[in-house]
Amino acid sequence: MAEWLRTPGIFGTHATMGADVSQLMATFFTLLFVVGWIQARQRKANHHHWLMLGGMVAMLAFFTSYYLFRSLGVLAFEGKEGFGGPQSLYDNVFIPLLTLHIVLVVIGLVMAIYMIVLGFRSQAFVDGRRVLKEAVLQTSGRRIAVILGSVTGVVMLLFASRVMTAGFSMGKFSVYLGLIFIIAIVFGIEVAIQRIWPNGARRHRVLGMFTMVIYCVLFVTGTVTYTMLYILYPGKIG
Numbered sequence: 001m002a003e004w005l006r007t008p009g010i011f012g013t014h015a016t017m018g019a020d021v022s023q024l025m026a027t028f029f030t031l032l033f034v035v036g037w038i039q040a041r042q043r044k045a046n047h048h049h050w051l052m053l054g055g056m057v058a059m060l061a062f063f064t065s066y067y068l069f070r071s072l073g074v075l076a077f078e079g080k081e082g083f084g085g086p087q088s089l090y091d092n093v094f095i096p097l098l099t100l101h102i103v104l105v106v107i108g109l110v111m112a113i114y115m116i117v118l119g120f121r122s123q124a125f126v127d128g129r130r131v132l133k134e135a136v137l138q139t140s141g142r143r144i145a146v147i148l149g150s151v152t153g154v155v156m157l158l159f160a161s162r163v164m165t166a167g168f169s170m171g172k173f174s175v176y177l178g179l180i181f182i183i184a185i186v187f188g189i190e191v192a193i194q195r196i197w198p199n200g201a202r203r204h205r206v207l208g209m210f211t212m213v214i215y216c217v218l219f220v221t222g223t224v225t226y227t228m229l230y231i232l233y234p235g236k237i238g
Contacts, residue, residue, distance in 0.1 A: 019226065104214060115211055
């Protein structure tokens with residue numbers, strides 16, 4: 001599988017198959033999110049729910065498998081050999097843009113997990129229709145500690161099972177540790193934000209708009225990075 005993802009891509013550029021699949025999936029996710037947001041504006045809550053949930057779950061699975069485990073695609077730092085443009089453009093444009101993209105990916109992953117949980121917690125059914133509950137929605141510190149502790153235990157058990165079958169790897173340990181860190185950030189966000197917007201419905205609407213902006217900017221930065229790396233200034237890759 002890894003070898004196949006390093007073969008020439010499907011778009012006829014200098015990209016690998018992994019990079020092209022990354023770009024294709026990013027386009028798919030963004031379209032799902034935009035359509036889902038439009039459905040919410042049109043008060044088609046059920047369509048919005050399934051579009052956003054499906055997009056976020058698929059995005060989480062994709063980023064985890066490609067970016068965290070494989071380190072493939074336009075997000076992978078391939079070094080100066082992967083960029084054929086001038087050094088000044090590489091230092092002043094490409095690297096800052098790639099760094100921004102990586103930061104947005106982390107924020108996007110955190111917000112995806114948070115919005116999935118918030119979406120389920122803030123919804124209600126009225127006459128068979130999904131609606132947002134106009135009510136105070138808060139989580140106690142004790143409950144957060146119990147959930148985070150349980151999740152940490154499960155993640156570490158999964159890591160221990162991988163160590164027993166495949167041996168210890170610092171890279172894999174970093175991935176599992178990063179997963180725990182991201183989940184901890186999500187709960188930290190919950191504690192801070194629920195004080196600002198105690199109303200669950202308002203919190204969902206405000207953070208939903210913020211998350212949409214993140215996804216759209218993420219798509220733009222990823223597309224520009226892809227274009228620079230594989231179309232405008234291709235270098236020696238692979």
